[in-house]
Each structure stands twice: as C-alpha cells, then as structure tokens.
Amino acid sequence: MSGVILGTAHREFVKGNEAICHGALAAGCRHYFGYPITPQNDIPEYMSAHMAGHGGVFLQAESEVATINMLLGAAAAGKRVMTSSSGPGISLMQEGISYMAGSELPALIVNIARSGPGLGGIAPSQGDYFQAVKGGGHGGCRIPVLAPHSVQEMYELTLLAFELADRYRTPVMILGDAIIGQMKEPYSPGLHEPPAPIDKPWATTGCVGRPRQHVKSLYLKDDDIERHNWRLHEKLQRVENAEVRAESYHLEDAKIVLVAFGTAARVCKTAIQWARKAGIAAGMIRPITLFPFPKALVHETAGRADLMLVVEMNTGQMVEDVMIATSHHDKIRFVGKPCAMPTPDDIFSEIKRLAGKTA
Amino acid sequence: MSEKTNTDVIFAGFGGQGILMVGNLLSIAAMDEGRQVTYFPAYGVEMRGGTANCTVVISDDEIGSPVVGHPRACVVMNAPSLEKYQPLMVAGGTLVVNSSLVGKGDVNRSDLSVLFVDANEIARKVGSLQLASMVALGAYAAKTGVVSVETLCACLPKVVSKKYEKFIPLNISALKEGASFA
Numbered sequence: 332m333s334g335v336i337l338g339t340a341h342r343e344f345v346k347g348n349e350a351i352c353h354g355a356l357a358a359g360c361r362h363y364f365g366y367p368i369t370p371q372n373d374i375p376e377y378m379s380a381h382m383a384g385h386g387g388v389f390l391q392a393e394s395e396v397a398t399i400n401m402l403l404g405a406a407a408a409g410k411r412v413m414t415s416s417s418g419p420g421i422s423l424m425q426e427g428i429s430y431m432a433g434s435e436l437p438a439l440i441v442n443i444a445r446s447g448p449g450l451g452g453i454a455p456s457q458g459d460y461f462q463a464v465k466g467g468g469h470g471g472c473r474i475p476v477l478a479p480h481s482v483q484e485m486y487e488l489t490l491l492a493f494e495l496a497d498r499y500r501t502p503v504m505i506l507g508d509a510i511i512g513q514m515k516e517p518y519s520p521g522l523h524e525p526p527a528p529i530d531k532p533w534a535t536t537g538c539v540g541r542p543r544q545h546v547k548s549l550y551l552k553d554d555d556i557e558r559h560n561w562r563l564h565e566k567l568q569r570v571e572n573a574e575v576r577a578e579s580y581h582l583e584d585a586k587i588v589l590v591a592f593g594t595a596a597r598v599c600k601t602a603i604q605w606a607r608k609a610g611i612a613a614g615m616i617r618p619i620t621l622f623p624f625p626k627a628l629v630h631e632t633a634g635r636a637d638l639m640l641v642v643e644m645n646t647g648q649m650v651e652d653v654m655i656a657t658s659h660h661d662k663i664r665f666v667g668k669p670c671a672m673p674t675p676d677d678i679f680s681e682i683k684r685l686a687g688k689t690a
Numbered sequence: 691m692s693e694k695t696n697t698d699v700i701f702a703g704f705g706g707q708g709i710l711m712v713g714n715l716l717s718i719a720a721m722d723e724g725r726q727v728t729y730f731p732a733y734g735v736e737m738r739g740g741t742a743n744c745t746v747v748i749s750d751d752e753i754g755s756p757v758v759g760h761p762r763a764c765v766v767m768n769a770p771s772l773e774k775y776q777p778l779m780v781a782g783g784t785l786v787v788n789s790s791l792v793g794k795g796d797v798n799r800s801d802l803s804v805l806f807v808d809a810n811e812i813a814r815k816v817g818s819l820q821l822a823s824m825v826a827l828g829a830y831a832a833k834t835g836v837v838s839v840e841t842l843c844a845c846l847p848k849v850v851s852k853k854y855e856k857f858i859p860l861n862i863s864a865l866k867e868g869a870s871f872a
Contacts, residue, residue, distance in 0.1 A: 601754030
C-alpha cells in the first residue's frame with residue numbers, strides 16, 4: 332500500500348489533493364458537491380475543471396450544510412458521490428453525515444484538516460482526530476476513517492473509500508492534513524484497480540414497475556430505532572473485523588515503537604531511519620484506518636516492546652486509542668506538536684532520550 | 691542508502707521569482723531519472739512580493755519527511771532567505787547564492803560549499819530578469835550533479851504552460867548559463 336515506486340512504472344507528479352481527484356474520477360465518482368475552504372481548494376478547483384468533461388456534475392453549493400444534503404440526495408439516488416472540506420466546514424456537515432450514516436448512504440467525505448478550534452488557521456493539524464473517529468455527528472454515528480500518508484495513498488485510499496462505502500453502505504472519511512494535501516510526489520495510478528460499480532437495489536431511482544422504497548434515518552414505530560441501532564452496530568463490528576489496515580515499519584525487532592498516522596508518520600519514518608543508523612531498535616505502527624483502529628496490533632506490540640511513543644500534530648488524541656488497546660499504560664509516551672509539523676530532529680531527539688532511559 | 695544520491699534542497703526568495711517553478715522542475719527531472727522525490731511548497735498566505743520557498747527531497751529509497759529541519763543544500767535568491775537558512779544548513783552543505791541581491795560578506799559559514807551566481811545579471815543578458823531562478827537552478831544542478839542539466843531542459847515543457855511555451859528556449863539558455871558557472 333505504501334511501497335516506493337521507482338523506475339519504469341508510469342508516474343504522475345501531482346499534489347496530494349489532486350491525487351484524490353484522480354482517484355475519485357477513476358472510481359467512477361461523477362457527482363462532486365462542495366464549498367471552498369483552505370487548504371483543500373485544489374480539489375474543487377480540479378473537479379470544476381474536469382468533472383464536466385467526464386460527463387459528471389460539479390456543484391459549488393451555497394454552504395457546507397447545503398453541500399452535505401446534496402450529497403445525501405445524490406447518494407440516495409445510487410450515485411458515487413463525494414465532497415471535500417476542512418475542519419470548520421466538516422463541523423457544519425456533521426448533522427448531514429449523521430443522517431447519511433443513519434440512512435446507510437455510501438459517500439466519500441474528505442477532510443484536509445487545518446488548525447483549530449474555531450476558525451483556527453491554515454497550518455497543518457491532526458486536531459480533527461477525535462471528531463473523525465469518535466462519531467462527529469450525533470446519535471451514535473460512526474463512519475470508517477482512512478488516513479493517507481503519501482500522494483500514492485491519497486489516490487489508493489480514495490479508491491478504497493468508495494469500495495468500503497458501497498460494501499458497507501456507509502459514508503467514509505479520508506482524514507488528511509494541509510501538508511499531505513499540498514505536497515507533491517510521484518504516484519502510479521496503475522498499481523490499484525478502481526472498484527467496480529455495484530448494484531444498489533435500495534436506491535431511490537423512481538418506482539415505476541416496482542414497489543416504492545424509502546431511504547431514511549427516522550424510525551418512530553415501537554422498537555424500530557433500537558433494532559436499527561443494533562443493526563448498525565453489527566455492521567460496524569463487521570468493519571472492525573475485516574477492514575483494519577496498518578503499516579508495520581521496522582516493527583519486528585523494535586524496542587521503541589512509534590505510533591503515528593498521516594504526515595506525522597512521514598516525519599517519524601525519517602527519525603526511525605536515523606535511529607536505526609544510530610543502533611537504536613525503533614519501529615512504527617502506522618494506522619491507515621483510524622476507525623477501525625488497529626487495536627490488536629497495538630495490543631500485541633505493546634506487550635513485547637519497551638516503550639510506545641505516540642506522535643501527533645495535536646496535544647494528544649490518538650494516544651487515547653493506544654491506551655484503550657493496551658493495558659501497558661506505563662510504556663506509553665507522547666510527543667505532540669499542535670498545528671505544526673514536527674521535524675525529524677524533534678522525534679529523533681526524543682527517541683534517543685528514551686533509548687538512553689531503557690538501555 | 692548513500693549520502694551522495696540522497697539529498698534535499700530548499701529554494702527560497704521573493705514571491706514572483708519563480709521559486710516554486712524551479713522546485714517543480716527539479717522534482718520532475720528527478721522523477722524522470724527514476725528517483726523518488728517530494729516537493730513541499732510554503733502555501734497559502736503571500737503570492738507576490740512576500741517570501742516564497744519550497745523543499746525538494748530526492749532519494750533512491752522511500753522518503754520520510756518532506757520537510758527538512760537542516761537542509762543539505764540551499765539556493766537563496768534574496769538576503770532574507772540567506773539570513774533564514776544559512777544557520778540551519780548541515781556542515782559541508784551546498785549553498786548557491788544569488789550575488790546580484792545578496793552581499794558576499796553576508797555569507798559567514800566557512801563549513802559550506804558556496805557558489806556565488808550573479809543570477810539577475812546573467813538572466814538579464816539571456817533575455818529576462820524572470821529567468822534568475824532558472825540560472826540558479828542550472829548552477830545548483832551542475833555543481834551537485836543531482837540531476838543532469840539535459841534532463842532539466844527536457845522536462846521544461848512539463849512545467850511551462852502552453853501559453854508561455856515560446857519562452858522554453860530562453861529557459862534552456864538560462865539553465866545552461868547557470869550550469870557553466872558551476
């Protein structure tokens with residue numbers, strides 16, 4: 332999923348945000364709705380230029396609230412649909428995201444996160460972790476969350492997001508940040524097959540010649556809503572059982588195990604390379620799915636590692652999921668840099684400091 | 691992983707000097723030579739007249755951080771950029787200085803390999819002041835050998851928009867003039 336592509340494979344050199352667009356078009360997404368916000372404007376810019384040429388619909392809505400409801404409507408009609416935004420816009424969409432989770436509607440929602448809370452700033456941040464993985468919307472809504480750490484993954488995880496969305500009838504979120512959205516690197520579109528379109532017999536496509544059907548999240552009769560909740564719960568358990576993805580980086584013999592996602596994980600990789608050269612057995616678990624979280628891998632690794640160093644571009648959010656996954660809380664350390672990117676030197680210094688203590 | 695083939699460079703100057711364009715060109719040339727590469731621009735705030743910089747990392751292996759704390763090379767096109775990046779550079783690093791706009795006396799590190807290029811003046815002679823960053827890129831590439839100047843020239847059509855493709859020959863001249871300086 333994250334391999335280095337060298338040599339003769341066809342490679343394109345694009346921004347992360349643009350790779351998401353390439354992935355969406357390759358996956359057959361022909362309906363984009365959105366409202367501008369930095370640092371993801373490359374996505375609507377690209378879609379506005381190219382969607383019509385693919386016979387699709389690009390629509391800049393009057394607000395994020397309108398956007399998410401347009402997404403809901405087009406998804407209910409059985410179309411592959413997406414939107415993209417950043418923190419403040421994603422907050423505005425949460426009511427609709429919950430309605431879509433409740434109505435079991437497949438869609439891709441991209442959050443190229445910026446600093447917060449509030450209007451915050453346009454600096455990169457991983458401060459939206461809790462919002463993304465713990466529900467965001469009301470009423471027990473939870474949706475799968477994918478965290479790309481390269482331009483290659485911006486493309487591949489977009490394909491995967493549409494595949495998961497259709498397979499489980501759920502909105503899926505891609506949680507990126509300003510750096511992964513703005514940076515360019517080569518990626519190869521040929522390494523991953525776009526998901527085939529699937530039948531959506533539940534879609535509201537016009538009932539001529541068949542019984543009427545409804546797509547809804549409102550259940551008022553007797554214990555219908557309780558049954559609906561248990562059914563959604565059972566679905567999320569299937570997602571947790573089958574769809575956990577994580578990269579193990581120099582993990583086999585690692586004594587100091589970093590846990591990081593997205594851009595923070597890129598920085599950690601450099602720090603780990605330096606640590607290895609310095610004779611320190613460092614490695615990393617990089618969750619690719621933030622929900623479902625790779626609990627089993629963290630649990631198993633924490634049992635044998637000396638220390639678990641969680642690195643995030645916030646003041647500590649995913650570290651709580653690491654603590655849920657293992658009872659070895661005494662082994663957990665945290666380095667945070669809210670709304671800024673740590674340098675490899677920052678992480679390497681911390682690894683060296685910890686290695687001195689464990690030696 | 692050898693130190694020679696894995697490198698990084700920060701291009702820095704005024705917005706409008708073509709800093710991001712030369713970063714893009716170097717990246718695409720490195721990709722065409724089969725390397726792994728990342729390009730990270732300062733994004734967002736100022737477009738013209740402010741500071742502009744971008745970081746390019748080139749390697750034969752998977753690249754970790756696209757952002758570099760201590761660069762191995764810098765191409766500085768104005769005085770504020772020298773002030774910002776000179777103290778951060780690793781010992782033995784390569785520093786290309788646009789001596790048209792930066793005083794030679796402001797370079798105070800003796801542990802760097804420094805190349806002064808009168809980039810504005812050379813660019814003006816080639817045909818346009820706007821080619822100054824292209825001159826500096828030619829000098830940097832020739833001095834370090836990180837990519838060939840031929841590859842840079844061949845990749846120009848990928849970064850110059852159709853509207854400006856008539857200026858490609860001038861850009862080639864600028865790259866070559868810069869390279870001859872190294």
